[in-house]
Amino acid sequence: MDTELARTFLAAHGSGSFVAAAERLHVTQSTVSARIQLLEAELGCVLFTRNRAGARLTDAGRRFHKHALLLVRTVETARHDVGLPEGIRASVSVGARIGLWEGLMLGWLGEVRRALPDISMRTEIGLEADLMQGLIDGRLDIGVMYTPQRRPRLEIEMLLEERLVLVASPGPEAGARYVHVDWGPEFDAQFSASFPDAGGPMLSANIGWLGLRYLLENGGSGYFPLRLVGDLLARGTLVRIASAPDFVLPAWVVYASDRDRSVIDAMIGLLRRRVREGNAAA
Template structure:
């Protein structure tokens, strides 16, 4: 069986339709249809019920889902392991939100190098939807993000709380003007922001990566909600200023991983994220806001 057939099956399962799967895989819808048809012929059963609402798994499709995940995961692990030098016993792929690669995840990389030097690491930046897609397809071992989507057989475990504080480059400027940069920290942030500031127009400048907003503010001025752990030093040096009486918005950070993975290197990586997450929660407790006041 062609591994790409299994990938396509997982993509359709995650997207819920052939069009979405084609977009995620960067192939045509007809190619998706042909692959699924061939796969169903090879297995001798229908895997999806097609309809106007999309493509839903049949009972046989649900049974095949676990096997497809194992196939893709085994292939990716084999491809990774074959390329490992003799100094490594296993490989691990972790993908995380870009803001979490600033400060937190590099600590985990260092922890892994100290605690499990025989594990080869593949480290990537991603967004929630892509990370979850990679988890479903077996391309990623662990994901770290703000707002995970619920998926069967994938755990979403809290590791620490990210405190976002409204920062500005000038105390004299009204933060609500056109210099405000609205960062897409995910649906949870967008919902909290809309509830607290229903009348604020956020259409002037929108970005999906926090570091880009910080670059724009540092170079040209402006305001944005930014992670407190990343701006404490800027507050202390008076390069940026907290907006007076603005509410903190707290986002939980989660790690996601397959529930059926019991390998030692996966367990070790999860242990490190738990320990460092607990330290992060303690270090940046909401009760310790002396640098924000």
């Protein structure tokens, strides 16, 4: 299948109309329509319902969506791996939760670039399910996450233990406007055990960055890694609710058993060192 067809499909779905997809792809609307018709002919089904409001996925379109994503990602990864420029000996793809990139792995990227200048890197943000699937498919070489799953041919190593603390914006009523961040099933189990009578939150977020930005702009409270909110607490932007329990959440690094050890092990060694230095500084 031509990957341009899959890209056009994703653009039409993401923008909600063939007109907007054409603008995004810098082609004509008739080209988008022709590509979608060709794709539908290849698959033998109708992918979109077209009307004046735009284009919406059919049931078949929704089922094809995940395959289109995988197809495009696989081709992008292949181009990254195969099309290495002169002087680059290997390429590595790394994925992690956004909260682990922030304050930890972004700095690590700089260290890798300085220590291993002949390595090409591709990075992405994801939740555990996407990261694990990327590792299983071979799209990712290294994944850093909170709740990995054991799979054949993958090795799991604990990287650090996050301490999640309940923080709030200053004010007498801020603690009542609780924002629940989905830090994964392990956190949920600890939270439920400590707050068995807690009702459903008025607001929840699956990404810590989103929950924290909302809290800072609108007030409220929520559980966040001390590593991420330490500076905000020191400046008084947030306050720590000392009466609430802390939770410990391990973060893990996952990689393939048959990895290129000369490259991957060196990169993970730099990540371990960064964690040790961060712990020493704390």
